[in-house]
Amino acid sequence: MMQLAVLSGFVLAAFAPLLHRWFGAGTSFVLAAFPAALALGFLSLMPAVMDGEVVTYAVEWVPSLGMSLTFVIDGLSLLFALLITVIGTFVLIYAGGYLKGHPDLVRFHIVLVAFMVSMLGLVLADGLITLFVFWELTSITSYLLIGFNHADLEARKSARQGLFVTVGGGLALMAGLVMLGTAGGSWSLAELGTMGDVLREHDLYAPLLICLLLGAFTKSAQFPFHFWLPNAMAAPTPVSAYLHSATMVKAGIYLMARLQPSLGGTEMWIGILSVVGAFTMFTGAFLAIRHTNIKKLLAYSTIMALGTLTMLLGIGTEGALIAFVTFLLAHSLYKGALFMVAGILDHETGTKDVTAMGGLRSLMPVTALVAMLAALSLAGIPPLFGFIAKELMFESVLEAGAFRWLILLLAFSAAFLTIGVAAIVALRPFFGERRATPRVAHEAPVSMLLGPAVLAVLSLLLGLVPVLASMGLLTAAASAVMGEPVTVSLSLWHGVNLPLILSLVSLALGYVLFRQWDRVRARLARLDPLIARGPESGYDAFMHWITVVSDWQTRILQNGYMRNYLMVMVLTLIALIGNSLLLRHSPEIAFHLDVRFHEVVVVSLMVMGALFAAITRSRLSAVVSVGIMGFSIALTFILFSAPDLGITQLLVETLTVILLVLVLFRLPRFATLSTPLERVRDFLVAGCVGVLITLLVLTAWGIDQFVPISGYMIENSVTLAHGRNIVNVILVDYRALDTLGEIFVLALAAIGVIAMLKLRATEKSKPASKEKESTDG
Amino acid sequence: MVKSGTLILHTAARILMPLQLLFSVFLLLRGHDEPGGGFIAGLVAAGAFTLYLFAFGVSATREVLRMVDPRDLIGIGLLLGMISVFPAWFMDQPFLTAQWWEIPGIDFKASTPLIFDVGVYLAVLGSVLAMVMTLMEVDKDEP
Numbered sequence: 001m002m003q004l005a006v007l008s009g010f011v012l013a014a015f016a017p018l019l020h021r022w023f024g025a026g027t028s029f030v031l032a033a034f035p036a037a038l039a040l041g042f043l044s045l046m047p048a049v050m051d052g053e054v055v056t057y058a059v060e061w062v063p064s065l066g067m068s069l070t071f072v073i074d075g076l077s078l079l080f081a082l083l084i085t086v087i088g089t090f091v092l093i094y095a096g097g098y099l100k101g102h103p104d105l106v107r108f109h110i111v112l113v114a115f116m117v118s119m120l121g122l123v124l125a126d127g128l129i130t131l132f133v134f135w136e137l138t139s140i141t142s143y144l145l146i147g148f149n150h151a152d153l154e155a156r157k158s159a160r161q162g163l164f165v166t167v168g169g170g171l172a173l174m175a176g177l178v179m180l181g182t183a184g185g186s187w188s189l190a191e192l193g194t195m196g197d198v199l200r201e202h203d204l205y206a207p208l209l210i211c212l213l214l215g216a217f218t219k220s221a222q223f224p225f226h227f228w229l230p231n232a233m234a235a236p237t238p239v240s241a242y243l244h245s246a247t248m249v250k251a252g253i254y255l256m257a258r259l260q261p262s263l264g265g266t267e268m269w270i271g272i273l274s275v276v277g278a279f280t281m282f283t284g285a286f287l288a289i290r291h292t293n294i295k296k297l298l299a300y301s302t303i304m305a306l307g308t309l310t311m312l313l314g315i316g317t318e319g320a321l322i323a324f325v326t327f328l329l330a331h332s333l334y335k336g337a338l339f340m341v342a343g344i345l346d347h348e349t350g351t352k353d354v355t356a357m358g359g360l361r362s363l364m365p366v367t368a369l370v371a372m373l374a375a376l377s378l379a380g381i382p383p384l385f386g387f388i389a390k391e392l393m394f395e396s397v398l399e400a401g402a403f404r405w406l407i408l409l410l411a412f413s414a415a416f417l418t419i420g421v422a423a424i425v426a427l428r429p430f431f432g433e434r435r436a437t438p439r440v441a442h443e444a445p446v447s448m449l450l451g452p453a454v455l456a457v458l459s460l461l462l463g464l465v466p467v468l469a470s471m472g473l474l475t476a477a478a479s480a481v482m483g484e485p486v487t488v489s490l491s492l493w494h495g496v497n498l499p500l501i502l503s504l505v506s507l508a509l510g511y512v513l514f515r516q517w518d519r520v521r522a523r524l525a526r527l528d529p530l531i532a533r534g535p536e537s538g539y540d541a542f543m544h545w546i547t548v549v550s551d552w553q554t555r556i557l558q559n560g561y562m563r564n565y566l567m568v569m570v571l572t573l574i575a576l577i578g579n580s581l582l583l584r585h586s587p588e589i590a591f592h593l594d595v596r597f598h599e600v601v602v603v604s605l606m607v608m609g610a611l612f613a614a615i616t617r618s619r620l621s622a623v624v625s626v627g628i629m630g631f632s633i634a635l636t637f638i639l640f641s642a643p644d645l646g647i648t649q650l651l652v653e654t655l656t657v658i659l660l661v662l663v664l665f666r667l668p669r670f671a672t673l674s675t676p677l678e679r680v681r682d683f684l685v686a687g688c689v690g691v692l693i694t695l696l697v698l699t700a701w702g703i704d705q706f707v708p709i710s711g712y713m714i715e716n717s718v719t720l721a722h723g724r725n726i727v728n729v730i731l732v733d734y735r736a737l738d739t740l741g742e743i744f745v746l747a748l749a750a751i752g753v754i755a756m757l758k759l760r761a762t763e764k765s766k767p768a769s770k771e772k773e774s775t776d777g
Numbered sequence: 778m779v780k781s782g783t784l785i786l787h788t789a790a791r792i793l794m795p796l797q798l799l800f801s802v803f804l805l806l807r808g809h810d811e812p813g814g815g816f817i818a819g820l821v822a823a824g825a826f827t828l829y830l831f832a833f834g835v836s837a838t839r840e841v842l843r844m845v846d847p848r849d850l851i852g853i854g855l856l857l858g859m860i861s862v863f864p865a866w867f868m869d870q871p872f873l874t875a876q877w878w879e880i881p882g883i884d885f886k887a888s889t890p891l892i893f894d895v896g897v898y899l900a901v902l903g904s905v906l907a908m909v910m911t912l913m914e915v916d917k918d919e920p
Contacts (some may be wrong), residue, residue, distance in 0.1 A: 396872055648816050724810040732894045742854060743897055746901065747854075747903075749904065753907070757912065
């Protein structure tokens with residue numbers, strides 16, 4: 001069962017502490033067996049998927065709401081699932097070396113495995129709601145991973161930023177998914193994939209597309225939401241290698257690719273995706289060269305890659321979609337490897353600054369070799385797989401319809417800037433004169449070299465024998481994105497054509513950029529004030545205003561005075577009910593006076609109780625007179641033959657009086673705090689709400705909008721529920737879920753009372769051991 | 778605050794409490810057919826203990842309760858409420874569908890609503906008692 005296999009990862013995550021006790025330092029390997037096994041499972045599905053089959057594992061979740069846990073595996077999901085599990089395996093092993101001896105390694109393992117499962121769920125889910133649930137789970141787990149070093153202010157800030165941006169986009173995504181489900185009349189992605197013609201013509205097309213794209217763009221760090229990704233580099237490097245190269249940031253890309261058959265191909269889709277993508281691509285590459293921090297360099301080049309992928313989806317021709325899947329695979333391989341190399345450098349030298357490193361080639365020959373291979377792929381130099389991807393990208397840009405020359409210009413600039421970045425990352429640290437680094441560098445342990453080495457070798461292998469990739473996985477993936485069968489045939493040599501010439505020119509320019517990098521960086525420093533006013537300042541301003549507004553509303557609405565809360569609540573009530581009552585239903589007062597003597601007595605008791613409670617100057621008599629009102633209400637229930645209600649009201653009233661008396665003894669005496677004018681105001685407000693509720697009740701008397709459900713309940717009470725007391729049958733059978741909720745609320749209230757009183761009391765009596773007590777109690 | 782009181786209160790509390798508790802169980806069990814039920818019965822039981830509390834104070838009441846802490850009652854009540862969910866689950870029926878089992882020999886039907894009702898009873902009793910006792914204990918701490 002696929003669902004069981006994938007979701008068992010959550011259980012595994014929960015057991016991570018236990019595994020740590022059993023296996024100690026070997027836990028990483030034990031945990032890595034989980035994604036490795038899943039990867040084998042996915043590989044076994046490969047032949048079927050290659051034949052164009054769509055493997056479905058149907059499981060109902062909440063059938064009455066149309067929610068299913070169904071997993072659907074086609075070429076696209078399989079490509080993603082394999083990337084997630086294979087890279088996940090290596091990242092877990094790598095993290096075991098990188099975070100060796102870290103006191104919080106357990107926490108890291110828990111969250112990373114949970115993230116892995118969420119990500120898998122996201123790419124396998126067929127239901128829109130299921131997809132959304134997993135989507136949000138990846139946001140939350142990645143928040144915990146970015147903020148892993150939570151003692152560090154910068155890490156906390158970056159984690160919060162990532163969370164705000166992606167979850168804010170998630171809100172839009174939810175709206176978009178709901179609209180998509182409504183427009184298509186189905187909540188299954190597989191079904192929606194076949195009804196593109198209906199969806200593209202639908203009235204909701206524009207709003208739902210914008211909402212969905214907001215979700216995808218924030219998650220996949222597209223301009224202008226790109227700023228959170230470089231900041232997320234505060235995370236430990238294994239997290240960046242996993243989340244920020246191959247998985248989390250590609251979730252948005254996955255979503256767009258998934259929706260390409262249902263929503264793609266319109267003018268709006270092509271326009272937004274190709275322009276935003278191309279602009280993101282250029283921005284990422286351009287901002288990258290300003291940085292000397294190796295992780296930031298890689299983060300910005302990831303933004304460039306994400307932009308490229310979006311742009312290719314926007315162009316949307318068959319060639320572009322083949323380029324899309326190829327680029328996706330190539331990028332995941334080399335970027336995962338490069339991030340892990342960056343982690344090795346940081347781990348071994350103690351710095352992330354590439355200008356502070358040099359000549360490490362002889363000390364770390366294997367790392368140097370891996371870095372070279374991966375960077376060659378990043379730069380798109382034959383015979384690496386990245387070269388094929390870049391050629392295809394240029395080819396599809398040249399066949400783009402709208403905005404061709406703009407996109408080509410941006411793509412070309414991004415390409416040569418990226419070559420510069422690749423050279424900086426792979427050459428600066430390893431060549432040139434040896435520099436003294438904070439730590440004396442050694443070759444990294446095998447556990448840390450394994451992952452990047454395998455990924456880099458794969459980049460080389462797929463470049464030399466591209467048929468390995470194109471024959472199986474990529475054909476199926478491209479077909480899934482296209483929505484119809486596509487043949488992918490990749491080759492290194494395409495002959496002398498425009499893409500090759502563009503590659504060569506960009507290579508030359510990239511080399512010049514690398515040689516002149518220090519000077520270029522100094523020049524670019526002049527742009528700093530402009531960049532500081534970029535989208536991130538918008539985010540900062542937004543956060544600033546959130547604090548200002550919440551500060552203001554706390555001062556006005558929640559200032560801790562009971563009278564103030566009451567006033568706000570009552571006024572809101574008057575505004576809302578009054579509006580609806582007076583404007584929508586003209587109050588009709590339809591009743592005839594037919595009262596008995598004892599009813600008059602009960603009502604006058606109530607009135608007297610209320611009046612006395614309002615004017616008395618003693619708290620105790622106020623409580624008692626409110627109690628009189630309560631008892632009179634109980635009496636009313638009994639008079640109108642509702643004994644259960646009557647008894648309940650009576651008991652609740654008794655206990656309320658007891659509780660109130662217990663509490664009131666602790667309060668100071670009544671005092672006059674308000675001015676006469678304020679009293680008049682309070683009187684008016686109270687009078688208004690009284691009149692309004694009276695009107696409401698009288699109007700409700702005459703309105704009969706719904707068929708009452710009580711008939712059904714009375715009829716079936718004995719036959720179905722085996723009980724003659726309908727009130728109780730409702731409580732424990734018909735509406736048992738409500739009651740279950742209520743007793744939980746009651747229990748929470750009791751716990752709240754205990755916590756408030758006991759903890760306060762301990763605080764007073766033992767100020768020194770306050771913290772210990774509060775954690776124990 | 779509560780002056781452990783007069784002779785009349787003492788005697789009344791001592792005699793009334795068992796009767797009230799008995800009455801609460803009666804209300805609980807007959808609740809499905811006649812006025813009563815877990816919520817009301819829980820309140821009656823809480824009233825019984827509260828009367829005893831007012832007469833003899835917190836520590837004496839704790840002695841009467843022996844090993845049982847009201848807070849545990851809350852937990853047990855919620856647990857029973859949750860347990861009553863499972864039979865329907867195993868029978869592959871919708872969530873919280875009532876199950877009935879005839880017990881041969883005596884004229885009594887066991888059912889998940891009954892388990893649920895007992896859960897409500899204990900949760901209500903525990904919550905109210907915990908609140909009242911906490912309030913009185915704090916009061917005692919600060920004379």
